[in-house]
Amino acid sequence: MSQPAAKLSVSVPSELAAAVRKRVGARGLSGFVARAMAHELEREGIGTLLKQLQEELGPPSKSEMARARRVWPKR
Amino acid sequence: MAEALILDSEAVNALARPSERRVLAERASAVLRIAHEKRALVRIPAPVLAEVCRGVKYDSAINQLLNNPGVRVSELSRASAQQAGHMLARARLSSSHAIDAFVVATALQFESAVIATGDPDDIRRLAAPFPSVGIFAL
Numbered sequence: 001m002s003q004p005a006a007k008l009s010v011s012v013p014s015e016l017a018a019a020v021r022k023r024v025g026a027r028g029l030s031g032f033v034a035r036a037m038a039h040e041l042e043r044e045g046i047g048t049l050l051k052q053l054q055e056e057l058g059p060p061s062k063s064e065m066a067r068a069r070r071v072w073p074k075r
Numbered sequence: 076m077a078e079a080l081i082l083d084s085e086a087v088n089a090l091a092r093p094s095e096r097r098v099l100a101e102r103a104s105a106v107l108r109i110a111h112e113k114r115a116l117v118r119i120p121a122p123v124l125a126e127v128c129r130g131v132k133y134d135s136a137i138n139q140l141l142n143n144p145g146v147r148v149s150e151l152s153r154a155s156a157q158q159a160g161h162m163l164a165r166a167r168l169s170s171s172h173a174i175d176a177f178v179v180a181t182a183l184q185f186e187s188a189v190i191a192t193g194d195p196d197d198i199r200r201l202a203a204p205f206p207s208v209g210i211f212a213l
């Protein structure tokens with residue numbers, strides 16, 4: 001089920017690295033980074049889709065945007 | 076655990092063919108924008124594909140949407156399928172509503188979720204016990 005892993009060497013701001021290590025520990029780092037990378041790619045995909053929809057339809061009305069905001073469950 | 080926008084069949088069809096379904100697509104794009112603002116994941120429960128895929132000749136728009144890296148299909152697990160059955164029993168709905176129940180069960184896999192649907196009454200009935208699930212009627 002699990003895919004082969006690729007080893008990456010990346011540079012990030014040291015404060016960010018420390019905050020992530022504090023949150024997930026050294027052993028959880030790979031999983032955390034993999035989830036963050038996947039999430040960022042997904043967000044870019046949705047951004048592209050939203051651009052295509054806007055070109056086709058124009059921007060959604062303010063009333064639909066307000067309705068869409070209201071349905072979200074309170075966290 | 077993340078937040079998610081769950082796309083029911085009407086939402087999938089509207090996003091796949093916006094020029095043919097302008098009103099529904101405008102509504103679907105509004106809720107998609109809010110999902111994007113919230114950094115929510117966007118998921119299509121696998122059983123929904125049975126409602127929107129109608130043959131190789133007709134599926135190209137759906138496939139194009141599914142090929143977007145941000146729109147991912149949520150596979151159905153044993154636990155979710157059993158939970159869907161329990162929901163149907165609790166709501167006194169027949170198996171003809173099984174896909175609706177799978178949609179709600181997918182929403183429950185996330186900390187909180189909104190279901191974009193053209194069938195809000197049945198989905199609302201199934202999701203009534205779950206405050207983590209919101210409904211956006213298309």
